[in-house]
Amino acid sequence: MSAPVISVRGATAALGSRPVLRGVDLTVNHGEVVALLGANGSGKSTAVRAVIGQVPLTGGAIELFGTEQKRFRDWARVGYVPQRTTAASGVPATIREVVASGRLSRRKLGFLTRTDRAAVERAIELVGLADRAKDSVSALSGGQHQRVLIARALAAEPELLIMDEPMAGVDLASQEILAATLREQVAGGTSVLLVLHELGPLEPLIDRAVVLRDGCVVHDGPPPKAVGQHALPGHDHVHPHAADEPLRTGLLT
Amino acid sequence: MEFLEPAFMQRSLLAAVLVGITAPAVGIYLVQRRQALMGDGIGHVAMTGVGLGFLLNSSPVWMATLVAVAGAVLMELIRAYGKTRGDLALALLFYGGMAGGVMLMSIADGSNANLLSYLFGSLSTVSDADVTAIALLAAFVVLVTVGLRRQLFAVSQDEEFARVTGLPVRALNLLIAVTAAVTVTVAMRVVGLLLVSALMVVPVAAAQQLSKSFRTTFVLAVVIGVGVTLSGTITTYYQDVPPGATIVLLAIGVFIALTVLATPLARRRARAAEAASAECDMAVPGTRPPTDDITV
Numbered sequence: 001m002s003a004p005v006i007s008v009r010g011a012t013a014a015l016g017s018r019p020v021l022r023g024v025d026l027t028v029n030h031g032e033v034v035a036l037l038g039a040n041g042s043g044k045s046t047a048v049r050a051v052i053g054q055v056p057l058t059g060g061a062i063e064l065f066g067t068e069q070k071r072f073r074d075w076a077r078v079g080y081v082p083q084r085t086t087a088a089s090g091v092p093a094t095i096r097e098v099v100a101s102g103r104l105s106r107r108k109l110g111f112l113t114r115t116d117r118a119a120v121e122r123a124i125e126l127v128g129l130a131d132r133a134k135d136s137v138s139a140l141s142g143g144q145h146q147r148v149l150i151a152r153a154l155a156a157e158p159e160l161l162i163m164d165e166p167m168a169g170v171d172l173a174s175q176e177i178l179a180a181t182l183r184e185q186v187a188g189g190t191s192v193l194l195v196l197h198e199l200g201p202l203e204p205l206i207d208r209a210v211v212l213r214d215g216c217v218v219h220d221g222p223p224p225k226a227v228g229q230h231a232l233p234g235h236d237h238v239h240p241h242a243a244d245e246p247l248r249t250g251l252l253t
Numbered sequence: 254m255e256f257l258e259p260a261f262m263q264r265s266l267l268a269a270v271l272v273g274i275t276a277p278a279v280g281i282y283l284v285q286r287r288q289a290l291m292g293d294g295i296g297h298v299a300m301t302g303v304g305l306g307f308l309l310n311s312s313p314v315w316m317a318t319l320v321a322v323a324g325a326v327l328m329e330l331i332r333a334y335g336k337t338r339g340d341l342a343l344a345l346l347f348y349g350g351m352a353g354g355v356m357l358m359s360i361a362d363g364s365n366a367n368l369l370s371y372l373f374g375s376l377s378t379v380s381d382a383d384v385t386a387i388a389l390l391a392a393f394v395v396l397v398t399v400g401l402r403r404q405l406f407a408v409s410q411d412e413e414f415a416r417v418t419g420l421p422v423r424a425l426n427l428l429i430a431v432t433a434a435v436t437v438t439v440a441m442r443v444v445g446l447l448l449v450s451a452l453m454v455v456p457v458a459a460a461q462q463l464s465k466s467f468r469t470t471f472v473l474a475v476v477i478g479v480g481v482t483l484s485g486t487i488t489t490y491y492q493d494v495p496p497g498a499t500i501v502l503l504a505i506g507v508f509i510a511l512t513v514l515a516t517p518l519a520r521r522r523a524r525a526a527e528a529a530s531a532e533c534d535m536a537v538p539g540t541r542p543p544t545d546d547i548t549v
Contacts, residue, residue, distance in 0.1 A: 052417050053416075053417075054413060054416065054417070073419060075417060075418055075419035076418075076419075078417065080414060080417040082411065082413050082414055084411070087411075089285045089286070089287075089409065089410045089411075090284045090285045090286065090287045090289075091281055091284055091285040091457065091461065091467055091470055092461055092464050092465055092466060092467065092469075092470055093406075093410065093466060093467040094465060094466040094467070097406070097466055097467050097468070098410065100403070101403065101406060101407035101410060101411075101414070101415070101418075102418070104403060104404065104407050104415070104418040104419075104420055105417075105418035105419055108404075108419070108420065109404075111403075112403070134465070134466070135465065136465040136466070139465075139522070152414070156418070
């Protein structure tokens with residue numbers, strides 16, 4: 001079997017003097033969809049940002065596609081969706097212009113070729129914004145902003161999608177489109193690592209869930225079922241696999 | 254067309270066109286990253302360069318370029334690595350640069366009129382050497398801002414995302430800072446150091462009133478920039494008014510005119526959006542599935 005797409009071993013990281021990751025192990029295999037869950041402040045965003053090299057590790061190791069992350073240069077294989085509430089900036093830009101910047105990982109210099117343009121159009125179509133490609137991103141709703149950010153990541157035609165809270169602030173219609181987009185990508189063999197606050201409409205897609213609490217992995221296995229009383233805020237979620245202590249995932253808190 | 258005859262007017266108009274192109278071309282990236290006032294800071298720092306030029310009897314334009322570039326690089330480093338007190342560090346740099354310039358100028362025994370010509374621009378004193386320097390610097394600015402527009406757009410739009418595409422973000426940020434510094438010195442002779450920033454920002458702000466895309470904003474801002482620098486320069490030929498102030502006031506006039514023009518347009522768009530959302534509201538009840546399995 002080939003090397004895992006993402007391999008994190010014993011990762012530690014700190015923001016200032018506060019330890020945020022305290023020995024995290026995380027593996028994403030080829031074609032797998034892994035959700036990183038946990039309450040606010042559990043370190044899930046930091047873990048993802050460490051994977052893409054935006055947070056320096058104080059210990060441990062990260063490999064992407066079998067290459068040590070520091071030496072990894074093949075960024076076109078990775079599509080990143082940062083946690084944002086907006087895709088806009090200080091100057092108007094169309095959806096097409098924003099999505100086109102996703103192609104930079106494939107072509108660092110020079111102009112967009114016909115292949116690039118076709119990939120951009122395909123990515124915009126995937127998120128259901130084809131009829132609005134020429135519109136300014138500032139005219140979009142919160143959910144549509146998120147779809148633009150995902151299209152930007154998809155424009156590079158990545159083998160691995162890394163998404164930080166793609167469902168935050170997204171309306172229901174957009175959530176369903178995003179879930180459908182993701183399903184299509186996964187069917188095409190894309191591996192996915194996504195940070196989620198709650199499983200929501202993506203649940204059927206997720207192969208494995210890794211739950212963080214206070215910078216440590218407290219669960220790695222099938223997604224915890226959010227059913228009835230167990231899903232209520234503040235509930236001590238006791239997972240069938242957990243041996244001794246009750247597991248507070250804080251999934252819905 | 255008699256204003257085309259005197260040699261000084263030909264030099265002035267050439268300088269004006271180059272400034273009209275370069276200032277908005279780099280200004281658009283500063284506005285995009287919400288650093289609209291960075292040009293102003295660089296202008297202050299460039300004062301020290303002008304002072305040094307006078308003191309050392311070398312070309313003030315080239316000296317100002319050197320010092321402005323150094324100042325812009327320092328500002329970018331403070332922005333990138335600075336902690337909470339970055340704004341204070343920048344303030345120190347700005348006012349230090351300004352005070353240093355005034356001090357050096359007075360040591361060099363430069364006249365006040367000379368100082369004023371750099372602060373507020375003076376077309377009649379633009380020399381052939383100045384025009385050559387301005388043309389070379391402007392060529393560099395256009396090469397960078399147009400040639401690397403995809404890269405600079407991405408970095409200014411979303412720095413973190415740009416880093417994950419593998420772009421050399423730190424180098425590109427420094428390049429924007431250096432290009433802005435060069436533009437400041439290009440524009441210095443025409444609009445003056447104190448008003449340089451206006452020409453970087455106001456045409457972009459005016460263009461935004463009408464445009465939906467980055468490309469249109471860029472082209473329109475340059476057109477407005479060239480329009481106001483040329484008409485401002487021609488105005489100073491017929492009327493004894495300072496060129497910098499004339500050009501900036503014209504640019505603000507264009508901004509106001511376009512804003513007034515764009516308001517009905519924006520209102521119509523808002524109404525269309527409202528109509529669309531009304532339709533959606535009617536479709537929502539009944540079609541909304543439960544978000545989880547909780548039975549209430």
